[in-house]
Amino acid sequence: MAVKTNGFVEGIWPEGLRKLLMSLASSWGEVFDVEGLKVVHLSGAMTNVVYTLSWPIKKVDGDDCGGGVRTVLVRVYGDGLDLFFNREEEIRTFECLSEHGYGPKLLGHFKVGRVEEFIYARTLSSADLRDPETAALIAAKMRDFHELEMPPPKEPLLWNRLRNWLSEAKDLCSPGDANEYKLHILEQEITLLEEAISMDHQEIGFCHNDMQYGNIMIDDNNSTITIIDYEYASYNPIAYDIANHFCEMAANYHTDTPHILDYTKYPGEEERKRFIRKYLSSSASETSVDQLADDVERYTLANHLFWGLWGLISAYVSHIEFDYKEYARQRFEQYWLRKLAILNGGVEAAMNPASDV
Incomplete structure (x- = not known):
């Protein structure tokens, strides 16, 4: 996974992200398919580095769900953001807005970022x-x-x-x-x-x-x-x-x-x-x-x-x-x-x- 901030380089996973994705897949009754993973960097972001991660849906019981694909959005926080806003307050805002029906759902945190619901829009x-x-x-x-x-x-x-x-x-x-x-x-x-x-x-x-x-x-x-x-x-x-x-x-x-x-x-x-x-x-x-x-x-x-x-x-x-x-x-x-x-x-x-x- 290519990450160009917070010291990460091509091919190295941010700490905790892989474990979080495995946990999320398990909560959905699925297996996280690393081999089938597709990573796309979304350009245009100037505060964070943003990716979509997609992988074939495979149920724990082996069902491939007819070729379905699971997609999430991964946001890796940019350097120095604590100078601009309080990250804990921003996450509370994110969660509150989600409760109001705005934007994507927060799926989980890892050390330098978070995983969000992917919006099909x-x-x-x-x-x-x-x-x-x-x-x-x-x-x-x-x-x-x-x-x-x-x-x-x-x-x-x-x-x-x-x-x-x-x-x-x-x-x-x-x-x-x-x-x-x-x-x-x-x-x-x-x-x-x-x-x-x-x-x-x-x-x-x-x-x-x-x-x-x-x-x-x-x-x-x-x-x-x-x-x-x-x-x-x-x-x-x-x-x-x-x-x-x-x-x-x-x-x-x-x-x-x-x-x-x-x-x-x-x-x-x-x-x-x-x-x-x-x-x-x-x-x-x-x-x-x-x-x-x-x-x-x-x-x-x-x-x-x-x-x-x-x-x-x-x-x-x-x-x-x-x-x-x-x-x-x-x-x-x-x-x-x-x-x-x-x-x-x-x-x-x-x-x-x-x-x-």
């Missing part, structure tokens, strides 16, 4: 996000997700997470990188941005916080959307989660240059409002649509800082093949380019002191 492509019918399904599913009752804390995590990640980035980065990415002024930017865009009218919900196309699946037979991968999920302003989804339309992680973002693909006003109308339901007033659309645009700034810091930290701790620094550079660049255009005049002056440029 298609992972979306970057192009799928632009399809109006698919976008409408995503909008409705996001609304359902945001309304979930999840364990506390139910306060927005965004701003504390940004400050924590900034502290980690300062500890990890070389002086040259710290200067290039302007880490010395980001604490001020985070504070001023929080004051500028956090408002009492904004709805707080349970947010996924990483609604890129690779974390959305669709069953083409019944048009059912499934949201997966909850590592970054927390309570946050719903406008932030929608902003993240819109920003992800600039990405295609299945190219020869997956780190390159194309912001000419960022959705225009008409497309954004069409999505928001579907999210709010057809009975929503245009005033409500306009207000949420405005809030979403403002939260794109926080989203650029969020993933910019994530990329910079990942460049120092991850062994996944991805140009994290260039990705971070593009996200920070978008923050500085769009800040003045998004924020209104009075806030612009406060957010752009001469020393920041």
Whole structure:
């Protein structure tokens, strides 16, 4: 089994995985067929390394079940993830969402990863996000997700997470990188941005916080959307989660240059409002649509800082093949380019002191 993180190399099993698979097969009244095992690496993941494992179903009594195949998903945790989120909390979130009927079931843990139920659905492509019918399904599913009752804390995590990640980035980065990415002024930017865009009218919900196309699946037979991968999920302003989804339309992680973002693909006003109308339901007033659309645009700034810091930290701790620094550079660049255009005049002056440029 090929694993390219946590020190594993081609042909070596992560500790405990083989034993776990044998135990699972036994619980299903089956025999784990190592000789017939097929391993497929799923590309596009930038936090973990993900595989599907398939093997012929063989019952303990020798029945081959008519040539049936058992498939599970194996997630090997990436390096340095404890800097981004608490793994125990993420697993509790995973289990709670499973109880709510969201995503795959957790089948078991091994030392550096876990085994999940395999969902027989298609992972979306970057192009799928632009399809109006698919976008409408995503909008409705996001609304359902945001309304979930999840364990506390139910306060927005965004701003504390940004400050924590900034502290980690300062500890990890070389002086040259710290200067290039302007880490010395980001604490001020985070504070001023929080004051500028956090408002009492904004709805707080349970947010996924990483609604890129690779974390959305669709069953083409019944048009059912499934949201997966909850590592970054927390309570946050719903406008932030929608902003993240819109920003992800600039990405295609299945190219020869997956780190390159194309912001000419960022959705225009008409497309954004069409999505928001579907999210709010057809009975929503245009005033409500306009207000949420405005809030979403403002939260794109926080989203650029969020993933910019994530990329910079990942460049120092991850062994996944991805140009994290260039990705971070593009996200920070978008923050500085769009800040003045998004924020209104009075806030612009406060957010752009001469020393920041």
